[in-house]
Amino acid sequence: MSALVQLVGVSKAFGDAPAVHGLDLSIDGGKTTVLIGPSGCGKSTLLRLIIGLLEPDGGQIRFNGTELRADKIDIVRRRVGYVIQEGGLFPHLTTRGNVLLMGRHLARDEKEMYARLSELCALTRFPESLLDRYPLELSGGQRQRVSLMRALMLSPELLLLDEPLGALDPLVRAALQKDLKEIFARLQQTVLLVTHDLAEAAYLGDQIVLMNEGRIVQQGSIADLRERPASNFVCDFINAQRGLVAI
Amino acid sequence: MKAIWDPRIQEWFRRILILSWLPGFLILSASATEPVRIGSKKFTESYVLAEIAKETLSDAGISAEHRQGMGGTIILWEALCGGQIDAYPEYTGTLVQEILKRSDRMHGPFITNELRKLGIAMTKPLGFSNTWALVMRRNRANELGIRTISDLQKHPELKMGLTHEFLDRQDGWQSLVVAYRLSLQNVVGIDHALGYDALRSGQIDVKDAYSTDAKIEQYQLVVLEDDQKFFPRYDAVFLYRLSLDENAIALLRGLEGKIDEPTMTQLNAEAERTKDYAQAAGLYFGSSTKSTSFFGETRPHKLARWISRHLELAGFSLLLSIIVGVPLGIWASRGGAIGHVILAFAGIVQTIPSLALLALLVPLPFFGISVTTAIAALFLYGLLPIVRNTATGLQDIPRALRESAIALGLNPAARLWQIYLPMASRSILAGIKTSAVINVGTATLAALIGAGGLGEPILSGLNLNDHATILQGAIPAAVLALLVQSFFDLLDRVLIPKGLRL
Numbered sequence: 248m249s250a251l252v253q254l255v256g257v258s259k260a261f262g263d264a265p266a267v268h269g270l271d272l273s274i275d276g277g278k279t280t281v282l283i284g285p286s287g288c289g290k291s292t293l294l295r296l297i298i299g300l301l302e303p304d305g306g307q308i309r310f311n312g313t314e315l316r317a318d319k320i321d322i323v324r325r326r327v328g329y330v331i332q333e334g335g336l337f338p339h340l341t342t343r344g345n346v347l348l349m350g351r352h353l354a355r356d357e358k359e360m361y362a363r364l365s366e367l368c369a370l371t372r373f374p375e376s377l378l379d380r381y382p383l384e385l386s387g388g389q390r391q392r393v394s395l396m397r398a399l400m401l402s403p404e405l406l407l408l409d410e411p412l413g414a415l416d417p418l419v420r421a422a423l424q425k426d427l428k429e430i431f432a433r434l435q436q437t438v439l440l441v442t443h444d445l446a447e448a449a450y451l452g453d454q455i456v457l458m459n460e461g462r463i464v465q466q467g468s469i470a471d472l473r474e475r476p477a478s479n480f481v482c483d484f485i486n487a488q489r490g491l492v493a494i
Numbered sequence: 495m496k497a498i499w500d501p502r503i504q505e506w507f508r509r510i511l512i513l514s515w516l517p518g519f520l521i522l523s524a525s526a527t528e529p530v531r532i533g534s535k536k537f538t539e540s541y542v543l544a545e546i547a548k549e550t551l552s553d554a555g556i557s558a559e560h561r562q563g564m565g566g567t568i569i570l571w572e573a574l575c576g577g578q579i580d581a582y583p584e585y586t587g588t589l590v591q592e593i594l595k596r597s598d599r600m601h602g603p604f605i606t607n608e609l610r611k612l613g614i615a616m617t618k619p620l621g622f623s624n625t626w627a628l629v630m631r632r633n634r635a636n637e638l639g640i641r642t643i644s645d646l647q648k649h650p651e652l653k654m655g656l657t658h659e660f661l662d663r664q665d666g667w668q669s670l671v672v673a674y675r676l677s678l679q680n681v682v683g684i685d686h687a688l689g690y691d692a693l694r695s696g697q698i699d700v701k702d703a704y705s706t707d708a709k710i711e712q713y714q715l716v717v718l719e720d721d722q723k724f725f726p727r728y729d730a731v732f733l734y735r736l737s738l739d740e741n742a743i744a745l746l747r748g749l750e751g752k753i754d755e756p757t758m759t760q761l762n763a764e765a766e767r768t769k770d771y772a773q774a775a776g777l778y779f780g781s782s783t784k785s786t787s788f789f790g791e792t793r794p795h796k797l798a799r800w801i802s803r804h805l806e807l808a809g810f811s812l813l814l815s816i817i818v819g820v821p822l823g824i825w826a827s828r829g830g831a832i833g834h835v836i837l838a839f840a841g842i843v844q845t846i847p848s849l850a851l852l853a854l855l856v857p858l859p860f861f862g863i864s865v866t867t868a869i870a871a872l873f874l875y876g877l878l879p880i881v882r883n884t885a886t887g888l889q890d891i892p893r894a895l896r897e898s899a900i901a902l903g904l905n906p907a908a909r910l911w912q913i914y915l916p917m918a919s920r921s922i923l924a925g926i927k928t929s930a931v932i933n934v935g936t937a938t939l940a941a942l943i944g945a946g947g948l949g950e951p952i953l954s955g956l957n958l959n960d961h962a963t964i965l966q967g968a969i970p971a972a973v974l975a976l977l978v979q980s981f982f983d984l985l986d987r988v989l990i991p992k993g994l995r996l
Contacts, residue, residue: 298901300900329901329902331898332894335894336898337913338994339991339993340991349903349904
């Protein structure tokens with residue numbers, strides 16, 4: 248098992264408020280790792296550190312064994328797909344324009360890109376007839392599918408998803424969870440997904456990393472967390488979310 | 495347009511110009527191939543004399559142009575010294591007292607000598623004297639028993655409406671008050687032509703005038719006798735640059751002694767009647783058949799000339815504002831100290847009244863009285879809406895989208911051109927549209943510094959107190975502003991990406 252991304256003693260503070268404390272984490276290739284925890288626990292900050300939207304105050308982030316450096320960050324970014332809650336689609340570009348943006352920027356072959364686009368439409372169950380629409384003409388779920396296509400366009404080694412389904416209604420959300428699981432499995436994609444929903448984490452994650460106040464509290468499978476909680480916080484977190492299921 | 499002509503602003507304009515006057519400034523020599531440029535002050539007689547000079551030269555095959563109504567004495571004198579004009583009509587009294595700043599009576603040779611040092615010469619008198627005078631309505635003067643200026647001492651309640659030039663000049667109002675020991679309470683500054691209307695309607699009782707003004711006769715006014723002999727002689731002459739072509743000088747000197755007082759009064763009356771200076775000047779040449787060849791410029795042709803110059807002024811300045819404003823706006827959008835400085839600078843420029851901005855640029859080297867100055871002023875004026883809208887448009891892009899562009903791995907240039915600028919396009923175009931409409935309106939002021947455009951008829955109309963002439967400039971300017979607005983509304987559809995217009 249090889250670690251695609253390795254974080255060693257990574258810290259980040261915003262002003263006086265620390266967001267991430269000396270954190271160590273390995274993300275294994277080909278698996279889905281889910282970062283979970285309450286709001287403000289530092290899980291999104293961690294994603295933003297990996298994609299280089301933030302620079303760590305201390306520690307090291309290694310991608311494929313090489314340390315992330317500001318001058319090389321764009322090369323790493325092109326090997327990483329990033330999907331955020333509202334999709335982050337550019338409103339002035341059509342669906343097609345959004346998905347092909349990076350490939351065109353890198354002057355990739357148009358024919359190959361179009362072939363890849365069809366493939367991705369099938370993969371994400373996005374109707375090709377909607378490719379000429381603008382983001383504002385799509386539903387929330389469709390936008391997330393497009394955002395996923397854009398992230399997967401260049402066949403990234405790592406896919407980062409920051410609450411990708413957080414803004415969707417329950418039915419759309421359930422459908423997308425199912426599709427995501429299939430897609431990740433088919434592509435054998437290395438995924439790091441952030442959510443605050445334990446059920447989603449349990450459904451999608453091979454490995455769950457529970458965070459609180461900038462630190463990793465426990466990592467393992469959902470069974471590990473449920474049956475062998477490392478602290479009272481883990482119990483509380485799991486019980487709080489199980490409430491509804493028990494009704 | 496009303497606010498622009500506020501007397502206080504006009505006065506400020508004058509003050510700034512006087513402060514900024516530096517003798518010997520802008521020494522540039524006129525090139526031989528260029529037409530002889532004749533300036534005129536902003537009143538009928540000066541316009542007519544300049545037209546006469548222009549036509550005299552043109553008749554002899556020397557190309558000449560008339561820079562109309564460039565303002566007051568100081569602007570004209572400065573333009574002459576700086577070589578932006580080659581000649582203009584002046585009065586000996588003004589020359590001695592206001593320009594050369596001598597209160598004592600000077601002899602001819604001495605004046606010639608003083609002028610020569612500055613590269614300037616003067617013709618002999620053209621044949622008439624146009625002195626300052628104070629005028630009143632005849633029946634009002636009779637009623638109060640006022641015949642002389644001294645009689646004003648007994649009526650401190652009289653309302654004086656004086657031109658700004660007369661109020662400010664050394665040989666004007668301030669000295670007159672001292673010489674006659676006057677203590678008048680109500681003194682206001684008013685435009686010369688508008689003052690005649692105010693006098694006729696009784697809003698003012700006394701105003702300053704030129705003794706050859708056609709209105710004196712027309713409105714049944716009396717000239718108050720200058721019983722203390724305060725006003726010196728104001729013999730009309732042409733001032734010209736010594737570097738001027740010999741033949742041109744000879745032609746100007748050919749006008750010496752040719753225009754007597756009744757002739758000038760008649761020409762002035764003709765100009766005010768026909769609203770056409772060139773036609774009045776034609777009367778001097780006595781031949782009516784000539785007028786067609788001279789005044790061949792038909793009304794549509796004139797209008798086309800004004801509009802094309804107007805568009806040139808507004809268009810070039812707008813182009814400059816865009817070329818400079820958008821990058822400045824991009825810079826300012828990044829915040830920080832520099833961003834604040836840029837926005838503050840553009841903001842301060844905008845707070846300077848447009849008239850004052852023009853006036854401030856005139857004494858600077860390279861600018862002077864020219865189209866360049868007008869374009870520069872309009873450019874500065876148009877900067878703020880573009881800078882501010884570019885900065886706001888960019889700052890308003892949601893952080894999530896900004897970060898998406900970064901996270902994709904687009905380099906900074908691609909982010910700016912492919913993502914940020916298109917997303918801010920609506921705001922940027924709105925800024926450009928605002929600048930364009932402001933520029934089309936403000937460009938009417940360019941005529942004040944001889945740069946032409948639709949301000950030319952507005953200025954002459956104001957000078958003649960002729961509403962029809964004012965409207966000849968004001969209506970096309972308003973229509974132009976509306977057209978520009980619609981043009982940019984159409985441009986929005988082309989330039990703003992469809993995805994942003996949903």
